[in-house]
Amino acid sequence: MSSLSTEHKLPEIIIPEDYNYLAFFISLNCNLKCHYCINLNDKNSARKDMAKHHMDGSDWAKAINRLNIGRDDLPVTLQGGEPTLHKDFYRIVNETDDSIKLDLLTNMAFDPEVFIRNVPVKKFTREAKYAAIRVSYHPGYNDIDELIKKTLRMADAGFYVGIYSVLVPENKEHIDDVMARCKGLGIDFRVKEYLGFDGEKWHGEYKYMDAISQHERKSCLCKTTELIAGPTGHVFRCHSDLYANRTPIGHILDPDFRIEQIFRPCDWYGFCNPCDIKVKTNRFQIFGHTSVEIKDIHELN
Ligand code: SF4
Numbered sequence: 001m002s003s004l005s006t007e008h009k010l011p012e013i014i015i016p017e018d019y020n021y022l023a024f025f026i027s028l029n030c031n032l033k034c035h036y037c038i039n040l041n042d043k044n045s046a047r048k049d050m051a052k053h054h055m056d057g058s059d060w061a062k063a064i065n066r067l068n069i070g071r072d073d074l075p076v077t078l079q080g081g082e083p084t085l086h087k088d089f090y091r092i093v094n095e096t097d098d099s100i101k102l103d104l105l106t107n108m109a110f111d112p113e114v115f116i117r118n119v120p121v122k123k124f125t126r127e128a129k130y131a132a133i134r135v136s137y138h139p140g141y142n143d144i145d146e147l148i149k150k151t152l153r154m155a156d157a158g159f160y161v162g163i164y165s166v167l168v169p170e171n172k173e174h175i176d177d178v179m180a181r182c183k184g185l186g187i188d189f190r191v192k193e194y195l196g197f198d199g200e201k202w203h204g205e206y207k208y209m210d211a212i213s214q215h216e217r218k219s220c221l222c223k224t225t226e227l228i229a230g231p232t233g234h235v236f237r238c239h240s241d242l243y244a245n246r247t248p249i250g251h252i253l254d255p256d257f258r259i260e261q262i263f264r265p266c267d268w269y270g271f272c273n274p275c276d277i278k279v280k281t282n283r284f285q286i287f288g289h290t291s292v293e294i295k296d297i298h299e300l301n
C-alpha cells in the first residue's frame with residue numbers, strides 16, 4: 001500500500017453503477033446505550049477498540065471529495081454511533097464539496113441552534129422521497145418530546161428532518177401514538193422493520209437465513225454493493241466486519257484504493273450482520289435486493 005499521504009490531491013474513487021449505499025461511520029461513540037445496539041457486540045469490543053481512533057475532519061472531507069459518484073441519487077451517509085459527536089463534524093460537512101449529497105443518521109444529540117449556525121441547508125438537501133437527516137427515536141433511551149422540539153426547529157430553519165423508530169410488538173401502542181402526534185405536527189415519522197432475534201425467532205426477511213445463525217462459521221465467497229468506511233478510515237467488506245473490527249480491505253485515504261467488484265473469500269459466514277443480508281428495496285425501488293451476494297458456501301477448512 002502506498003503511504004496514506006493527504007498532502008496531494010488524491011486520485012478519484014469511482015463508485016460502480018450498481019452501488020447502493022456509501023456509509024461513512026465517522027464515529028462509533030454514542031451518548032446513548034440502547035441495549036439492542038448493533039454497534040455494540042457482546043463484548044462491546046468494536047466501539048471500544050475504534051472509539052479511541054478517529055480520522056480527523058479534514059481527512060474525512062478529503063476522503064468524501066475523492067469519490068466520483070456520478071449521480072445525484074446516491075448520497076454519502078454520515079452515521080455511527082452518533083456521528084455528530086465527532087469533534088470535527090461541522091468541518092467534515094463544510095469541507096465536503098457541495099456537489100456531493102450528504103445524508104445524516106443521528107439520535108439528535110446535537111444542539112439544533114449550533115447545527116443551524118454551522119450548516120448551510122443545501123448540504124443536506126436533495127431530491128428524494130425521504131429525509132436527508134434521519135433521526136432515530138429509541139423509546140426509553142432518548143426523549144420524543146425533545147426530538148419533536150428539535151425537529152420543528154430544524155424544519156423552521158429549512159432542513160428536511162424525519163424521525164424513525166423501530167416497531168417492536170411491545171411498543172406498538174406507544175409508536176402509534178407518536179406517529180399520530182408527529183402527523184398532526186407535520187413531521188415525517190416512519191417506522192423501521194425490527195431486525196434481529198427476539199429470543200424465539202428472527203425478524204426480517206433474509207436471503208441467506210443461516211448467515212445470521214451466530215453459532216456456526218462457514219466459508220464462502222462474498223461480494224458487496226456498499227462502501228463501508230469505519231472511524232479510522234478503514235474500508236470493510238460488510239457491516240459484520242466493521243462491528244467486529246476484522247481485517248479491513250483497504251483505507252479510504254490510500255491513493256491506490258479503488259473499489260473492486262469481486263467475490264472475496266470469507267470465513268465468517270454464519271456471523272453476518274442482518275443489515276448485509278436483509279432483503280430490501282434497491283435505489284430503483286425494486287424489492288429483492290441484498291447488500292451482499294454470497295456463493296460457494298462450504299464447511300470451514
Ligand atoms: S443511538 Fe444508535 S448507536 Fe447509539 S446506542 Fe442507540 S442504537 Fe447504538
Ligand code: SF4
Nearest residue numbers: 222238240266268272
Ligand atoms: S459472508 Fe457475511 S461476514 Fe463474510 S463478508 Fe459477506 S456479509 Fe460479511
